[in-house]
Amino acid sequence: MSGETAARYVGARVQRLEDPRMLTGRGHYIDDHVVPGMLHAAFVRSPVARGTVTALDVSEAREMPGVAAVFTMDDFRDICQPTWSTITGRDPNALPLKPLADGDVRFAGDPIAIVVAESRYLAEDGAEVVDVDLDAQPPVLDIETGLRSAIVVHPEIGTNLAAHIDAPAEDEKIFADAAYVVTETVVQHRYVAVPMEGRGLVASWEPGRGELTIWAATQAPHEMRSYCARMLGLPEHRVRVVMGDVGGGFGQKMFVTREEMAVVLASYLLARPVRWIEDRAENLLAGGHARQEQATVSMAADADGRLLAARVHHTENVGSYSTPGTGSVGGGVAAFFPGPYRLPVMSFTNQAVYTNTCGRCAYRGPWLFETVAREQMMDVVARATGMDPLELRRVNVLTDDDLPYTSATGVRYERISPAKTLEQAAELIDYDGFRREQAAARAAGRYLGLGLSLYVEPIQTRGVLGSEGAILRIEPTGEIMLIMGTASHGQSVETTMAQIVADELGCDPESIVFLQGDTAVTPWGPGTGGSKTAVIAAGAAHLAAGKMRDKLMRVAEHVLEVSASDLQLSGGRVHVKGDPEAGASFAKLAEAAYLNPAALPADIEPGLLVSARSVAPPSTLSNACHACTVEVDVHTGEVTILRYVVSEDCGRMINPMVVEGQIAGGVAQGVGGVLLEHMVYDAEGNPLTTTFMDYLLPTACEVPDIEYGHVVTPGDTAGGFKGMGEGGAIGSPPAVINAVADALAPLGARITGTPLGPPQVLAAIAAAGGE
Amino acid sequence: MAEHRLEATVNGREVTAMVEPRLTLADFLREKLRLTGTHLGCEHGVCGACTVLVDGAAIRSCLAFAIQMQGCSITTVEGLTPDSGELTDVQAAFRAEHGLQCGFCTPGFVVSATALLAERPDLTAAEVREGLSGNLCRCTGYQGIVRAVQSVIRSRQAASSGQQAEAGAAQAAGTTQEAEAGAARAAGVAGS
Numbered sequence: 001m002s003g004e005t006a007a008r009y010v011g012a013r014v015q016r017l018e019d020p021r022m023l024t025g026r027g028h029y030i031d032d033h034v035v036p037g038m039l040h041a042a043f044v045r046s047p048v049a050r051g052t053v054t055a056l057d058v059s060e061a062r063e064m065p066g067v068a069a070v071f072t073m074d075d076f077r078d079i080c081q082p083t084w085s086t087i088t089g090r091d092p093n094a095l096p097l098k099p100l101a102d103g104d105v106r107f108a109g110d111p112i113a114i115v116v117a118e119s120r121y122l123a124e125d126g127a128e129v130v131d132v133d134l135d136a137q138p139p140v141l142d143i144e145t146g147l148r149s150a151i152v153v154h155p156e157i158g159t160n161l162a163a164h165i166d167a168p169a170e171d172e173k174i175f176a177d178a179a180y181v182v183t184e185t186v187v188q189h190r191y192v193a194v195p196m197e198g199r200g201l202v203a204s205w206e207p208g209r210g211e212l213t214i215w216a217a218t219q220a221p222h223e224m225r226s227y228c229a230r231m232l233g234l235p236e237h238r239v240r241v242v243m244g245d246v247g248g249g250f251g252q253k254m255f256v257t258r259e260e261m262a263v264v265l266a267s268y269l270l271a272r273p274v275r276w277i278e279d280r281a282e283n284l285l286a287g288g289h290a291r292q293e294q295a296t297v298s299m300a301a302d303a304d305g306r307l308l309a310a311r312v313h314h315t316e317n318v319g320s321y322s323t324p325g326t327g328s329v330g331g332g333v334a335a336f337f338p339g340p341y342r343l344p345v346m347s348f349t350n351q352a353v354y355t356n357t358c359g360r361c362a363y364r365g366p367w368l369f370e371t372v373a374r375e376q377m378m379d380v381v382a383r384a385t386g387m388d389p390l391e392l393r394r395v396n397v398l399t400d401d402d403l404p405y406t407s408a409t410g411v412r413y414e415r416i417s418p419a420k421t422l423e424q425a426a427e428l429i430d431y432d433g434f435r436r437e438q439a440a441a442r443a444a445g446r447y448l449g450l451g452l453s454l455y456v457e458p459i460q461t462r463g464v465l466g467s468e469g470a471i472l473r474i475e476p477t478g479e480i481m482l483i484m485g486t487a488s489h490g491q492s493v494e495t496t497m498a499q500i501v502a503d504e505l506g507c508d509p510e511s512i513v514f515l516q517g518d519t520a521v522t523p524w525g526p527g528t529g530g531s532k533t534a535v536i537a538a539g540a541a542h543l544a545a546g547k548m549r550d551k552l553m554r555v556a557e558h559v560l561e562v563s564a565s566d567l568q569l570s571g572g573r574v575h576v577k578g579d580p581e582a583g584a585s586f587a588k589l590a591e592a593a594y595l596n597p598a599a600l601p602a603d604i605e606p607g608l609l610v611s612a613r614s615v616a617p618p619s620t621l622s623n624a625c626h627a628c629t630v631e632v633d634v635h636t637g638e639v640t641i642l643r644y645v646v647s648e649d650c651g652r653m654i655n656p657m658v659v660e661g662q663i664a665g666g667v668a669q670g671v672g673g674v675l676l677e678h679m680v681y682d683a684e685g686n687p688l689t690t691t692f693m694d695y696l697l698p699t700a701c702e703v704p705d706i707e708y709g710h711v712v713t714p715g716d717t718a719g720g721f722k723g724m725g726e727g728g729a730i731g732s733p734p735a736v737i738n739a740v741a742d743a744l745a746p747l748g749a750r751i752t753g754t755p756l757g758p759p760q761v762l763a764a765i766a767a768a769g770g771e
Numbered sequence: 772m773a774e775h776r777l778e779a780t781v782n783g784r785e786v787t788a789m790v791e792p793r794l795t796l797a798d799f800l801r802e803k804l805r806l807t808g809t810h811l812g813c814e815h816g817v818c819g820a821c822t823v824l825v826d827g828a829a830i831r832s833c834l835a836f837a838i839q840m841q842g843c844s845i846t847t848v849e850g851l852t853p854d855s856g857e858l859t860d861v862q863a864a865f866r867a868e869h870g871l872q873c874g875f876c877t878p879g880f881v882v883s884a885t886a887l888l889a890e891r892p893d894l895t896a897a898e899v900r901e902g903l904s905g906n907l908c909r910c911t912g913y914q915g916i917v918r919a920v921q922s923v924i925r926s927r928q929a930a931s932s933g934q935q936a937e938a939g940a941a942q943a944a945g946t947t948q949e950a951e952a953g954a955a956r957a958a959g960v961a962g963s
Contacts, residue, residue, distance in 0.1 A: 025808015247875025
């Protein structure tokens with residue numbers, strides 16, 4: 001059917017529909033949500049990393065003023081059934097999460113009891129008088145100890161090896177014959193998601209209706225529904241999960257966590273609404289950690305710097321109670337380690353290790369260590385061969401002539417442009433000019449460095465993540481509602497989906513009301529995360545809008561008595577081509593569709609309601625190149641970022657302003673992760689960084705101006721859009737690390753990982769013999 | 772716990788309430804007055820999400836007790852905006868420059884930036900960053916926030932120099948009229 005409209009909004013920097021309420025303090029976050037009669041929860045947590053609970057007395061707390069109940073695992077045992085995340089399924093190797101400690105504690109922060117009271121103040125008063133006797137025992141904190149110690153974090157599993165991969169390759173001859181072989185161990189420290197809003201929920205079990213309602217700060221309402229339905233043995237349609245505005249997630253709110261289970265169970269036992277709002281100390285202590293992993297990598301290259309083979313031995317610290325499943329990201333690290341280069345042969349081993357630390361959770365680009373390790377290794381190879389890092393990448397990067405290309409790990413690459421983004425980033429940073437500036441600075445005793453980082457960003461649309469739903473309604477008044485299974489919490493989905501629908505229907509984005517995050521109302525969706533919005537959500541919105549456009553045209557043919565081929569949509573109307581006056585508004589068409597159904601032709605279903613589900617293509621890949629220049633003060637160890645450039649290819653952009661915002665946020669998290677943020681445990685497993693005085697987030701002073709370049713290689717998707725939400729966080733750490741390493745190379749200082757705060761930078765300089 | 776009488780002005784309205792001494796200003800605003808635009812991001816005075824104005828100065832409402840506000844005038848993010856719902860120039864600039872994503876830190880930034888710009892209308896780019904460094908944002912990398920504040924500085928300066936120019940033009944016009952009148956007088960004299 002005809003009725004094409006011109007793209008007016010897709011591709012434009014449309015201002016966000018979310019903004020006015022958020023800017024005026026009228027957003028509605030979980031901590032703003034009040035349910036009549038709700039109680040407030042606080043947790044009693046373990047002060048030690050590992051130990052046996054020898055006594056647990058909650059009787060005094062139960063008598064405290066305003067305290068409604070205190071629950072321990074004994075209270076939950078009979079009602080809490082084994083449950084699991086949909087994405088992992090019922091993994092026999094993963095530990096089914098228990099909401100509270102069950103006889104022993106396994107990390108400092110482990111929740112032992114939940115106190116429920118008339119206010120948070122009174123709940124905390126109650127928590128203070130819960131009497132816990134612990135027989136503290138030596139913990140396992142790091143990967144090496146975890147692998148060889150007799151101490152086992154989870155006795156039920158009997159081993160600290162949470163997961164492992166062993167993928168050998170025939171590479172002995174390649175390494176033996178190679179002109180260059182380099183080996184390095186690259187370390188990544190523990191740093192964490194830190195959404196500005198912590199976790200939180202209000203759970204309300206209503207036994208009369210047999211219905212559980214959960215209002216939650218979540219990235220995935222339907223996942224929360226499935227998880228909690230399984231936990232309580234309820235049919236899914238008796239569980240309703242509702243999200244309002246959510247103050248960031250970055251993966252931490254993608255999967256249900258133990259405290260959330262405990263709050264739901266407390267409501268179930270009390271038959272009253274129970275609310276828990278995580279405070280910052282809890283969030284840093286127990287909200288889910290990330291990133292702590294390392295790899296010993298050997299790479300073989302020929303005399304011209306061409307990569308021949310890589311051997312990667314990857315180990316990761318998944319903490320105690322990880323989500324989802326074992327928390328291992330080994331599979332992703334393996335698959336994407338070759339990155340955007342011709343790397344013909346690769347072997348990979350992985351060991352994921354449980355420790356008595358906070359469990360691992362998803363954090364923006366959970367598998368990003370592949371890029372962090374590979375891009376550092378590219379510079380290691382460059383130094384070994386005496387080649388410039390840009391030149392080495394040029395020799396190895398996949399070009400248009402190589403595509404489609406299947407990596408040594410079986411990933412099929414097409415519709416990507418790594419060589420173009422490499423050149424664009426080099427141009428934007430003025431690569432040659434900087435090298436001259438750097439040489440002059442070195443002559444003057446200053447240490448400047450440049451780091452490159454090139455990567456392919458896989459969009460997570462496999463399996464349960466591969467489809468999104470959209471319902472589009474035009475009400476009898478002509479007003480438009482778009483109802484989706486998404487769970488936008490900063491990604492601007494309310495705006496970008498409205499842009500897509502507005503272009504299809506020839507109306508303004510402002511005229512579309514967007515509704516998401518209510519499992520009773522919206523189509524099922526896998527949640528917002530994994531960079532997939534622009535693929536599956538945009539796909540669903542596009543499909544639904546196309547169906548609605550067709551429906552509007554059918555009704556318009558009837559109302560206007562004009563053939564659809566002579567009609568077009570614009571200005572919120574269907575009208576005769578070239579004559580906007582000869583037409584009907586959506587309100588007029590809706591009136592005909594709803595309020596006078598008897599007059600409709602028999603082949604037109606009354607009403608204006610369509611629904612659609614997208615299916616993701618088998619694979620969608622974005623790619624980008626980051627380039628960063630720094631100055632290192634060799635006396636203080638301080639690293640100052642001079643310039644930061646990102647050349648991004650995420651296909652056709654729905655809203656370049658939103659794309660650049662996503663890049664910037666990810667870059668800030670990577671810059672912060674490398675230079676400032678460090679989740680530290682002492683030798684006994686006590687966390688030392690549970691306030692923002694200790695866990696340092698980057699401020700406006702530390703994040704540089706970010707400069708953007710765009711390359712557009714459309715994806716195999718509706719609209720040619722690709723995802724890109726995680727890339728900024730993936731590409732930035734090695735760009736910064738490589739820049740610091742480059743700055744200190746004249747001193748012979750070896751930089752082989754993170755963190756790179758002043759103490760570590762000074763130590764690297766000292767180890768090389770000082771300035 | 773004993774409650775004490777608090778009298779203060781919040782967003783231009785006089786408020787009287789009975790509060791426990793341990794009730795923080797943030798919880799008072801959020802729970803008792805339902806002014807939920809003031810957000811709590813750390814509750815230890817670092818993140819700035821809870822920033823409000825007390826007698827015009829930006830403070831962290833998580834670090835103050837409500838009872839300390841006796842006789843004070845408090846402005847929250849809700850109080851910055853006229854009831855018509857129109858955005859202030861600071862808020863409009865945050866929107867135009869994509870200075871917010873999840874929006875959780877946003878009220879604190881808007882209040883801090885409003886106070887900063889009132890106090891120092893002529894900040895340099897580096898001073899803008901320094902001035903905003905008491906607020907944390909995890910989504911935007913501060914790019915749009917810094918741009919927004921810089922754009923407000925530019926537009927306010929343009930407006931004020933525009934006013935000066937207008938005033939100057941008016942003066943110039945006045946001078947011209949006087950000159951013309953003088954010429955007319957001269958002509959009159961000549962003609963007489």
